[in-house]
Amino acid sequence: MTIKSRKKNKSNLWYGVIPLYLFTLTFVCGPLIYMLVLSFLSRAEVWGVEKVFTLSNYIKIFEPVYFNTFIESLKLALLTTAITLLVGYPFGYFMAKLSSRGKKVMMLLVIVPFWTNALIRMYGWIIIFRSNGLLDKLLMGLGLTDKPLKLLYSFPAVLVGMVYALLPFMILAIYSVSEKLDWSLVEAARDLGATRLQAFLTITIKLTLPGILSGVVLVFIPSMGLFFIADILGGGKFMLVGNLIRDQVITTRNWPFASALSVLLMILTSLIIWIYRRVTHVKDLEGLV
Amino acid sequence: MDTILELRNITKSFGKTEVLKDISIQIGKGEFLTLLGPSGCGKTTILRIIAGLEEPDGGRVFLNGVDVTEAEPNKRDVNTVFQNYALFPHMNVEDNIAYGLRIRKTDKKEIAARVAQALELVQLSGYNKRYPHELSGGQKQRVAIARAIVNNPKVLLLDEPLGALDLQLRRQMQMELKRLQKRLGITFVYITHDQEEAINMSDRIAVMRDGVFEQIGTPAQVYDLPKTSYVAEFVGNANLIHGRTIEIKDGVASIEAAGGLVKATVRDKQPVPGMEVTLAVRSENIKLYTCSSQTGIKCRLKEISFAGGMQKIFLQLEDGTEVVSSSLGMNLAFEPNSELYMSFDANHGVLVDL
Structure with missing residues (x-):
């Protein structure tokens, strides 16, 4: 290929991108704007939406019933994130220290569950948690408890389901940053007089911070909206933001209110990503790619 | 000459590879000893064993007469200048140099004074607030040296510290390092694969090959009177x-x-x-x-x-x-x-x- 024709090709590339932009505009930006507009409109008496501007949808969020849902969701999301971090950090960190063969095996073990639909995997937890289920039988068999614990449809069950579903994201985020960690820096710290713990606190944590934060973002954001886990393992007793939005769309058919809730949720998550960027100065989420 | 560091019958294997086979040497106080040999001969492993970053399979390490073979790296009065410098990227020059002193909870005023002194020693005064990524290779190397010597170690270990520098800077740094060592009176254990560098700087050279010392002697001894054909070819x-x-x-x-x-x-x-x-x-x-x-x-x-x-x-x-x-x-x-x-x-x- 001559230089001239290559040049020509390059300028032609511009046209090739148009369909992509059109697609993004139509299916990403369009719905977002639609949702934003919708959140300022009123609900029609019988069906659909009336084109009357109002802020009542946003005000309604702060009614105790709905506001508590936000608080509950936030509580669950924070707990989920904290637990995945506590479990996922050592997991990802030590995984990065394995031999390349060990890494491959562990990576496979982390990823294999994704090959099954998340919904189906949640039903698996029902078998474990239900009264006289696997866990109860095990605990009673060991003589640790004498009657079923009634774990299913409780807050801990939902929490376990959340942690289970989101842990791989934390592990992969931590692993990805630990893998790139220059271990000689830890050795240098030890050489300069730091104990293992001091070296970990002053060097390792600081240098794996981007991974920690991206793991937090990757876990926290979905855990605000994963409504099916609360449904399956919480038995409808737990109303989270995700459940609320779904119910407002499908059952109550209050689309403007559902939009307002979604906008608030998006603002919340954008805020977290903004903090992440401010702290790490990284544009892409570590471990996401 | 008082012995400050002694290796006695050190052996070390990684998997099936025997990296060190019965290494013994006594290093005197204030001596500049160079471990000279091609890459893969086990030089770095010796350094890591002295620093405590690696444990020998057999043999003992004595520092100032005390058996430190099992001591943790932070319990040894030894500091290392790493081959890749290993400067902490999230700390500026000052914090890098002060790291060892802060870990040991040294008085703040003393830290400031000693950091300033170390910076002056490596001719980097005024670079306190720079970050490692803002420094040139030669400057990073100086910071790495300052970070080690500020702790007043009994022995300073240097793993090919000039390896990444260009020839001119290398020559200049060789002289500076040698002067620094004489001035501070710290024992240097220096690794290189460059025989010219070894001859230029050392009080004694230990020529290594496949995990053993072929010959240990002054530069003149090793250069003029090689004991083996390997030393004759490699050094002279x-x-x-x-x-x-x-x-x-x-x-x-x-x-x-x-x-x-x-x-x-x-x-x-x-x-x-x-x-x-x-x-x-x-x-x-x-x-x-x-x-x-x-x-x-x-x-x-x-x-x-x-x-x-x-x-x-x-x-x-x-x-x-x-x-x-x-x-x-x-x-x-x-x-x-x-x-x-x-x-x-x-x-x-x-x-x-x-």
Whole structure:
């Protein structure tokens, strides 16, 4: 290929991108704007939406019933994130220290569950948690408890389901940053007089911070909206933001209110990503790619 | 000389590879000792064992008379300048240097004073707030040295600290390091694969090969009187000539090599007549003649090259051995493919591998 024709090709590339932009505009930006507009409109008496501007949808969020849902969701999301971090950090960190063969095996073990639909995997937890289920039988068999614990449809069950579903994201985020960690820096710290713990606190944590934060973002954001886990393992007793939005769309058919809730949720998550960027100065989420 | 560091019968294997085989050495207080050898000979492993970053399979490490073989790295009064510098990227120069002092909870005023002093010592005053990524290779290297010496270690370990620098900077840093070492009086254990660097800087050189010390001695000893053909070639770029001893008289051995007779001074180890020997002679000590004399080996001139004011003449002996002769200036008397005779003074010939 001559230089001239290559040049020509390059300028032609511009046209090739148009369909992509059109697609993004139509299916990403369009719905977002639609949702934003919708959140300022009123609900029609019988069906659909009336084109009357109002802020009542946003005000309604702060009614105790709905506001508590936000608080509950936030509580669950924070707990989920904290637990995945506590479990996922050592997991990802030590995984990065394995031999390349060990890494491959562990990576496979982390990823294999994704090959099954998340919904189906949640039903698996029902078998474990239900009264006289696997866990109860095990605990009673060991003589640790004498009657079923009634774990299913409780807050801990939902929490376990959340942690289970989101842990791989934390592990992969931590692993990805630990893998790139220059271990000689830890050795240098030890050489300069730091104990293992001091070296970990002053060097390792600081240098794996981007991974920690991206793991937090990757876990926290979905855990605000994963409504099916609360449904399956919480038995409808737990109303989270995700459940609320779904119910407002499908059952109550209050689309403007559902939009307002979604906008608030998006603002919340954008805020977290903004903090992440401010702290790490990284544009892409570590471990996401 | 007081011994500050002693390695006694150290062995170490990684998997099935024996990296160190029975390493023993005593290093004196204030000494500049260089571990010289090609990459993969085990130099870095020795350093890591001294620092406590690696545990030996066998043998003991003594620091100032105390057995520290099992001591954690942070419990040893030893600091390392790592090959890649290993500066903490999230800390500025000042915080990097102060790291060791802060970990040991040194008084703040003292930290400030000692950091300033260390910076001055490596001529980086005013760079306190810079981050490692804002520094050049040479500057990073200085920070790494400052970060180590600020702790006043008993022994400073340096793992090819000049490896990543360009030639000019290397030369300059060699001199600076040597001066620094003399001034501070700290014992240096220095790793390099560059024999020139080793000869320039060291009080003693330990030449390593495949996990053993081939020879330990002053630069002059190692350069002029190599004990093995490996040391002769690696340190002195010496030529090796094979032959058989005929007689030993007045401390001089006569050796019959392919194409003639040569003489070599006998030193601490005595060869016996009739023994197969290897003789090392450096290229600058080889003289060439166009006609034969009493001693001299017949050889054929293969090629002449001229670079940096030195003329190198490549010769081949009758048994195929390649020999290089070098001299200052240009000598146009010789023609390629001509037949010549080479000889050298008996005290320039060193019997090796005895």
